[in-house]
Amino acid sequence: MPMLEQAMIQAKGFRNAGSGEERTGFEVRIRSPYYRGTWTNLIDGVRVEVDGETFPSESIVWSIEGTDYTAGDLRDSETARWPLTAPATLRVPKPGGLSVGIHDVTVALSFRMSYIPVELQPQTWTASRKATIVR
Amino acid sequence: MPMLEQAMIQAKGFRNAGSGEERTGFEVRIRSPYYRGTWTNLIDGVRVEVDGETFPSESIVWSIEGTDYTAGDLRDSETARWPLTAPATLRVPKPGGLSVGIHDVTVALSFRMSYIPVELQPQTWTASRKATIVR
Amino acid sequence: MSTEPAFKLGVSLYSYTGDFGVVMDLEDCAEDIADLGATGIEILGEGHILGYPELSTAWIDGWHALVERLGLTPTLYGSWLDTRRHLDRSMTVEEGTAQLTLDIELASRLGFSFVRPKIGVVTGDLVPDPIWSEVVERNLDLAHDRNIVICPEIHWPTSIRSQAVDDYLALIERTGTTSFGLLIDTGVFQLSHHRRTEPGLRSQLGTGDIPAFPTPPVVPVNDLRDVMDQVVYFQAKFHEIDDQLVDRYIPWAEILDVVAESGYTGWLSSEYEGDRIPYRASDQLRRQHALIRTLAPSRVGALA
Amino acid sequence: MSTEPAFKLGVSLYSYTGDFGVVMDLEDCAEDIADLGATGIEILGEGHILGYPELSTAWIDGWHALVERLGLTPTLYGSWLDTRRHLDRSMTVEEGTAQLTLDIELASRLGFSFVRPKIGVVTGDLVPDPIWSEVVERNLDLAHDRNIVICPEIHWPTSIRSQAVDDYLALIERTGTTSFGLLIDTGVFQLSHHRRTEPGLRSQLGTGDIPAFPTPPVVPVNDLRDVMDQVVYFQAKFHEIDDQLVDRYIPWAEILDVVAESGYTGWLSSEYEGDRIPYRASDQLRRQHALIRTLAPSRVGALA
Numbered sequence: 001m002p003m004l005e006q007a008m009i010q011a012k013g014f015r016n017a018g019s020g021e022e023r024t025g026f027e028v029r030i031r032s033p034y035y036r037g038t039w040t041n042l043i044d045g046v047r048v049e050v051d052g053e054t055f056p057s058e059s060i061v062w063s064i065e066g067t068d069y070t071a072g073d074l075r076d077s078e079t080a081r082w083p084l085t086a087p088a089t090l091r092v093p094k095p096g097g098l099s100v101g102i103h104d105v106t107v108a109l110s111f112r113m114s115y116i117p118v119e120l121q122p123q124t125w126t127a128s129r130k131a132t133i134v135r
Numbered sequence: 136m137p138m139l140e141q142a143m144i145q146a147k148g149f150r151n152a153g154s155g156e157e158r159t160g161f162e163v164r165i166r167s168p169y170y171r172g173t174w175t176n177l178i179d180g181v182r183v184e185v186d187g188e189t190f191p192s193e194s195i196v197w198s199i200e201g202t203d204y205t206a207g208d209l210r211d212s213e214t215a216r217w218p219l220t221a222p223a224t225l226r227v228p229k230p231g232g233l234s235v236g237i238h239d240v241t242v243a244l245s246f247r248m249s250y251i252p253v254e255l256q257p258q259t260w261t262a263s264r265k266a267t268i269v270r
Numbered sequence: 271m272s273t274e275p276a277f278k279l280g281v282s283l284y285s286y287t288g289d290f291g292v293v294m295d296l297e298d299c300a301e302d303i304a305d306l307g308a309t310g311i312e313i314l315g316e317g318h319i320l321g322y323p324e325l326s327t328a329w330i331d332g333w334h335a336l337v338e339r340l341g342l343t344p345t346l347y348g349s350w351l352d353t354r355r356h357l358d359r360s361m362t363v364e365e366g367t368a369q370l371t372l373d374i375e376l377a378s379r380l381g382f383s384f385v386r387p388k389i390g391v392v393t394g395d396l397v398p399d400p401i402w403s404e405v406v407e408r409n410l411d412l413a414h415d416r417n418i419v420i421c422p423e424i425h426w427p428t429s430i431r432s433q434a435v436d437d438y439l440a441l442i443e444r445t446g447t448t449s450f451g452l453l454i455d456t457g458v459f460q461l462s463h464h465r466r467t468e469p470g471l472r473s474q475l476g477t478g479d480i481p482a483f484p485t486p487p488v489v490p491v492n493d494l495r496d497v498m499d500q501v502v503y504f505q506a507k508f509h510e511i512d513d514q515l516v517d518r519y520i521p522w523a524e525i526l527d528v529v530a531e532s533g534y535t536g537w538l539s540s541e542y543e544g545d546r547i548p549y550r551a552s553d554q555l556r557r558q559h560a561l562i563r564t565l566a567p568s569r570v571g572a573l574a
Numbered sequence: 575m576s577t578e579p580a581f582k583l584g585v586s587l588y589s590y591t592g593d594f595g596v597v598m599d600l601e602d603c604a605e606d607i608a609d610l611g612a613t614g615i616e617i618l619g620e621g622h623i624l625g626y627p628e629l630s631t632a633w634i635d636g637w638h639a640l641v642e643r644l645g646l647t648p649t650l651y652g653s654w655l656d657t658r659r660h661l662d663r664s665m666t667v668e669e670g671t672a673q674l675t676l677d678i679e680l681a682s683r684l685g686f687s688f689v690r691p692k693i694g695v696v697t698g699d700l701v702p703d704p705i706w707s708e709v710v711e712r713n714l715d716l717a718h719d720r721n722i723v724i725c726p727e728i729h730w731p732t733s734i735r736s737q738a739v740d741d742y743l744a745l746i747e748r749t750g751t752t753s754f755g756l757l758i759d760t761g762v763f764q765l766s767h768h769r770r771t772e773p774g775l776r777s778q779l780g781t782g783d784i785p786a787f788p789t790p791p792v793v794p795v796n797d798l799r800d801v802m803d804q805v806v807y808f809q810a811k812f813h814e815i816d817d818q819l820v821d822r823y824i825p826w827a828e829i830l831d832v833v834a835e836s837g838y839t840g841w842l843s844s845e846y847e848g849d850r851i852p853y854r855a856s857d858q859l860r861r862q863h864a865l866i867r868t869l870a871p872s873r874v875g876a877l878a
């Protein structure tokens with residue numbers, strides 16, 4: 001089991017998607033801040049921000065252990081899981097991608113915990129870091 | 136390759152030696168603060184302190200990958216090595232051992248670096264921590 | 271006078287939440303537990319089983335080899351009844367029953383003796399989803415066959431004198447089962463609330479202005495005496511033991527008095543829930559076990 | 575105009591000294607290097623080979639599989655001539671020769687093209703132990719057979735205009751060898767000294783009152799032009815690149831001007847030597863490569 005970086009937003013895996021002039025977006029890799037893996041329909045949404053630009057949950061495609069999921073796929077599956085130690089890659093559409101250099105990245109991730117009063121739900125973890133696009 | 140704790144003095148492996156009324160001393164486990172493994176005859180000595188009591192290098196027996204070495208053994212061997220990722224257990228004689236509870240532990244470890252002017256040698260790394268004897 | 275307590279000391283892998291997958295893997299955690307002198311190991315099924323809910327033969331073999339090598343006894347397997355998986359409806363009895371059956375089977379194959387289903391709640395004061403009793407009852411025969419005791423967790427801010435505990439005890443009364451009992455999380459006795467830090471994370475409950483978590487009165491340790499007969503397991507929840515080996519949050523001396531007096535010989539399984547800073551759990555677990563081992567003999571001695 | 579520089583970018587595992595064996599193993603480091611877009615991997619023989627100096631077949635096979643999977647080229651293998659192993663005498667030519675032979679053979683079996691022996695010094699101003707030239711000469715045929723270039727490292731506070739560099743160049747002149755050349759550590763061009771922190775460690779050089787490390791004058795990057803013909807490898811030493819992607823310690827634009835102008839097509843192998851805080855190397859390496867990739871095309875373009 002390879003170890004992940006301590007930060008929720010990993011330095012590894014932050015990159016442009018597509019190549020050359022054809023940049024279609026970017027990817028950011030996260031590890032789960034929760035203490036267990038979950039059925040994906042307990043994920044209540046994710047929000048990505050880069051340099052102040054917000055990318056909403058419905059625009060983002062998750063990749064977990066080689067399988068891609070839209071927000072709807074996560075919600076509708078009865079069997080899909082996000083294992084505790086499997087990083088998730090968030091594919092974020094953005095024509096042209098991100099510039100080479102250092103960016104301010106924020107990810108806000110929400111889960112529905114069944115064992116906490118519903119008035120106090122969802123539970124949202126938010127992490128921010130500077131992360132670098134190398135090329 | 137199991138990962139070691141970040142601190143030079145490991146929490147794991149700090150314990151009394153011998154059993155019951157027959158405590159003969161204690162053990163403290165360290166990882167190398169250097170960036171490479173070395174021939175053991177580059178180790179210039181180690182000093183252990185617990186709660187202000189100092190245990191000199193010549194009294195301490197090293198255990199590296201299952202083999203025990205006195206200070207003299209480390210110095211005299213032409214082939215023995217302390218690999219970078221192998222923790223060393225320092226066996227320290229102290230009749231009665233240490234009391235159950237939290238102790239102030241300091242380890243000062245010296246190497247001779249051949250590539251630094253001899254006037255600036257040896258190089259000594261010193262680490263301190265609180266560590267717990269459980270039983 | 272023995273210097274070993276009558277109860278047994280274990281550690282839950284939950285304790286290593288700040289480390290697991292980051293600076294420690296399953297084997298590292300198990301080795302740390304053995305190194306600190308505990309003999310029981312508790313896991314979270316959905317947290318620590320690679321590939322849950324499918325177990326590979328290799329993983330099962332590796333698990334058994336690991337605990338045998340280290341002389342550890344698998345104690346409790348933590349599971350969940352995730353009643354909020356669907357946005358438009360709650361969990362059915364059938365779904366809940368299937369989930370608990372799945373976890374009991376997995377726990378059994380890994381050699382555990384206890385399964386704790388964490389049950390979803392339906393009110394602000396933490397009343398468990400009413401499906402719980404039928405879900406449990408439908409699994410009692412299986413649990414009995416597998417030598418597993420199902421134990422719901424009494425967890426702060428639920429207190430011992432509560433409707434939930436009364437309902438759990440009523441099930442035992444009604445069915446006469448020996449495959450169901452109480453798990454007490456010692457966090458219920460907390461004297462004040464520890465505010466945990468998680469480096470690099472902000473955590474929020476709810477959206478916008480939300481009601482504060484209820485602040486229950488401090489639960490007297492004495493309440494524990496009333497239910498000790500039905501307690502099958504303790505999670506020895508703690509948050510911070512200071513440099514003088516003092517825990518300002520959990521009254522260990524009082525708890526160990528009741529535990530020793532009752533003749534309890536089961537597990538105290540440590541759940542470190544303090545700051546989630548890597549390596550802190552290993553250090554704090556050693557402090558807690560040194561503290562318990564220091565306190566316990568005199569408690570036992572007081573009874574002799 | 576190409577956006578890729580003519581030289582190649584690699585990373586030395588030395589960069590991960592704050593991580594290796596703690597939060598990253600060899601595979602994690604290699605994956606990080608590939609992830610950040612570098613194509614060369616440099617190791618320290620005594621640091622990163624499990625079981626050094628004995629190589630198991632499994633380790634060798636694992637190494638080749640790892641670099642092939644990640645598309646990485648083994649670049650340089652760092653070795654040492656530890657002239658102070660004995661308290662009562664220095665190293666003999668025979669001992670030094672055997673050590674370098676050992677490392678060349680290991681490097682060759684792992685597919686490396688360069689071996690850097692770090693040579694012990696005999697004076698306060700860093701004159702290498704005189705055994706070095708005979709030790710190297712006795713290994714030149716072997717190095718040639720193994721397609722390995724031996725390259726001593728020009729490392730701060732040694733400067734380019736120094737007796738050591740003159741002596742190295744004289745060996746090339748004298749022997750006509752193509753199996754020996756200069757390794758420039760870009761730390762020689764540092765504009766000021768970075769004081770590294772290592773969490774939890776105090777480091778002291780010598781005993782008691784000791785002379786301060788010599789403070790050499792800043793080495794002009796222009797000096798590099800004089801020796802570029804004999805430079806076979808760069809260790810792209812750096813310490814800290816700030817949030818604005820600026821390195822206040824190493825003058826990258828000037829260095830890349832000379833490198834590009836020379837037509838150098840070899841490796842720039844990153845050596846992060848800043849604060850040894852876990853995860854910092856991964857972040858700083860990405861910053862350095864972003865900086866070099868940003869600067870390099872305009873440098874190349876200026877020549878076109």
Ligand SMILES: [Mn+2]
Binds near residue numbers: 423425455505507541
């Ligand atoms: Mn608990």
Ligand SMILES: [Mn+2]
Binds near residue numbers: 727729811
């Ligand atoms: Mn260097």
